[in-house]
Amino acid sequence: MSIFFLKSLLSVVLLLSAVIAMYTMFEVFGRKDIKINSDKLKRLHRLNGIFYLLVFAFIAYFCINFIVVTRAELSTRSTFHSLFAVLVIVLMGIKISYIRVYRHFYNQAKMFGLIMAILTFGIVATSGGYYLLVSDFGTDPSFDKLMQYKTKVTVRKEQTIDESVRFSLKTDSESVGRGKTLFGSKCSFCHNAYSTDNIVGPGLKGILKNDKLPVSKRPASPVNILLQFTEPFNRMPSFDHLSEEEMSDILAFLNTL
Numbered sequence: 001m002s003i004f005f006l007k008s009l010l011s012v013v014l015l016l017s018a019v020i021a022m023y024t025m026f027e028v029f030g031r032k033d034i035k036i037n038s039d040k041l042k043r044l045h046r047l048n049g050i051f052y053l054l055v056f057a058f059i060a061y062f063c064i065n066f067i068v069v070t071r072a073e074l075s076t077r078s079t080f081h082s083l084f085a086v087l088v089i090v091l092m093g094i095k096i097s098y099i100r101v102y103r104h105f106y107n108q109a110k111m112f113g114l115i116m117a118i119l120t121f122g123i124v125a126t127s128g129g130y131y132l133l134v135s136d137f138g139t140d141p142s143f144d145k146l147m148q149y150k151t152k153v154t155v156r157k158e159q160t161i162d163e164s165v166r167f168s169l170k171t172d173s174e175s176v177g178r179g180k181t182l183f184g185s186k187c188s189f190c191h192n193a194y195s196t197d198n199i200v201g202p203g204l205k206g207i208l209k210n211d212k213l214p215v216s217k218r219p220a221s222p223v224n225i226l227l228q229f230t231e232p233f234n235r236m237p238s239f240d241h242l243s244e245e246e247m248s249d250i251l252a253f254l255n256t257l
């Protein structure tokens with residue numbers, strides 16, 4: 001099972017935990033006449049809170065590790081995701097201090113709890129929810145490769161494929177269309193097609209119009225990009241599981257940038 005899929009499943013668990021937290025709080029404080037034993041509910045609320053924190057810490061470990069390994073500039077989605085997560089932790093700290101120490105603020109703790117639960121929906125939507133959607137509920141294998149970063153830097157700048165190996169670029173609109181879709185599902189996570197700004201890897205605007213490829217500085221030719229798929233330079237995961245057809249469709253799209 002891919003780490004992203006596992007993380008997404010865990011985030012659904014986190015969401016359930018937030019729902020339980022809200023439900024127990026509403027049952028205890030929201031009703032005129034309490035239906036269920038409120039001591040039991042409070043205990044459930046507390047245990048559930050500890051469970052939430054443990055799952056949260058476990059997932060956060062992977063997220064932070066991902067950022068450290070890729071040294072990625074966060075995308076807009078990840079920025080919101082991290083912001084929600086940081087807010088939840090800060091609110092949790094304040095809420096516990098209100099309940100345990102600063103009892104005069106006790107009433108505000110309920111509102112804080114509600115905001116945390118709402119933020120949890122935001123956290124899950126911007127990560128697990130997104131991942132499950134784009135990976136066809138974890139069935140698209142290319143996402144499994146995302147975490148397989150090569151930690152050791154292997155410099156192979158000199159390695160180029162013999163340019164006499166001819167490669168004919170497809171230019172028909174169907175290939176370009178298929179390539180665009182493939183790019184959207186397999187590459188756009190790390191590459192911006194419409195600018196040269198970095199996401200995880202370099203932006204690929206004009207990639208085949210320049211003289212050199214942006215990182216390896218190999219000549220910007222279709223064959224060298226094919227080499228990038230099968231034996232990627234540096235930290236990019238390999239895409240050697242793509243069929244030749246798919247690779248040439250992606251190239252047809254890259255050629256239009």
Ligand code: HEC
Pocket residue numbers: 146183186187188189190191200201202204207213214215216217218225228233234235236237239250
């Ligand atoms: C998980 C992130 C990730 C994914 C997904 C990814 N790449 Fe990359 N790519 C990188 C990184 C990182 C680099 C730069 C290499 C480095 O600095 O280590 C790179 C570099 C490149 C380069 C420049 C290579 C050079 O020689 O300068 C091209 C072209 C490229 N990627 C195309 C693609 C295409 C096309 C796809 C989709 C099939 C793709 N990448 C998917 C991370 C990724």
